[in-house]
Amino acid sequence: MINPQTEASFKELRNLSQLDKPIPGQSLTNDPDSPLPFEQASVHTELAPAIDDLIVRLCEPDIFHPVINALRAGLPVSEMAEQILFEGFSQGFYNPDLMLLLVEPTMYILIAFADMAGFEPEIDNDDEPTPEEEITQLDKVIETAKEKLVVSNIPAEIKSKIEEAVPKEKSLLSKEEEE
Numbered sequence: 001m002i003n004p005q006t007e008a009s010f011k012e013l014r015n016l017s018q019l020d021k022p023i024p025g026q027s028l029t030n031d032p033d034s035p036l037p038f039e040q041a042s043v044h045t046e047l048a049p050a051i052d053d054l055i056v057r058l059c060e061p062d063i064f065h066p067v068i069n070a071l072r073a074g075l076p077v078s079e080m081a082e083q084i085l086f087e088g089f090s091q092g093f094y095n096p097d098l099m100l101l102l103v104e105p106t107m108y109i110l111i112a113f114a115d116m117a118g119f120e121p122e123i124d125n126d127d128e129p130t131p132e133e134e135i136t137q138l139d140k141v142i143e144t145a146k147e148k149l150v151v152s153n154i155p156a157e158i159k160s161k162i163e164e165a166v167p168k169e170k171s172l173l174s175k176e177e178e179e
Contacts, residue, residue, distance in 0.1 A: 037092030044094045051105050053093065058084070058109060068117050071110060076125040081106040 030036065044050035058064060070080060085106055089099045107123075114121035 038090055040092055042092055042095045042098065044098060047098065047101055047105075050094050050098055050102060051109075054084075054088070054102065054106060055109060057088075058113070064113070067110070068113060071114050071121045072117065072119055074122055076122045077107050077110045077114075078124045080110055 030039070044053060058067065067080065067084075071077065081103055085099045085102055088094060088102075089096065094102065111121060111123075
């Protein structure tokens with residue numbers, strides 16, 4: 001007879017195997033005679049030649065026009081640079097260290113392309129509000145609370161819990177109680 005716990009574990013293992021994800025350590029079993037592009041020595045090891053090659057590759061018409069269209073549609077330059085550089089890394093053009101050094105030049109290249117195309121690109125997608133916007137939003141919440149809050153509606157048990165929790169401050173001029 002099959003143990004129900006073993007059967008459940010078997011079903012979970014079977015479901016995991018169908019997710020089409022690499023098994024941990026699978027990269028260590030790859031054939032050393034045919035390594036993946038990023039497992040080999042990178043094509044570029046210096047910054048200046050890598051920038052030159054990047055400009056040449058980005059100026060190819062089948063790459064240039066989709067990049068410009070994406071930037072014109074509002075894709076931030078930072079995200080576009082990240083995608084371009086990661087693709088170059090995965091193809092073995094440069095190692096991770098050189099990829100990080102290429103972030104700023106790639107963003108400048110993309111900004112120059114947008115300038116040549118005649119539009120102002122979005123540099124970064126900042127969804128976080130500025131401090132001024134946060135203060136404005138907080139002021140709106142406070143005003144809404146003032147309009148809707150009626151002091152007499154606060155339950156007595158909440159009032160008593162608050163009174164217990166709030167420390168009682170002594171006046172500087174009051175007599176100290178001796179214990």
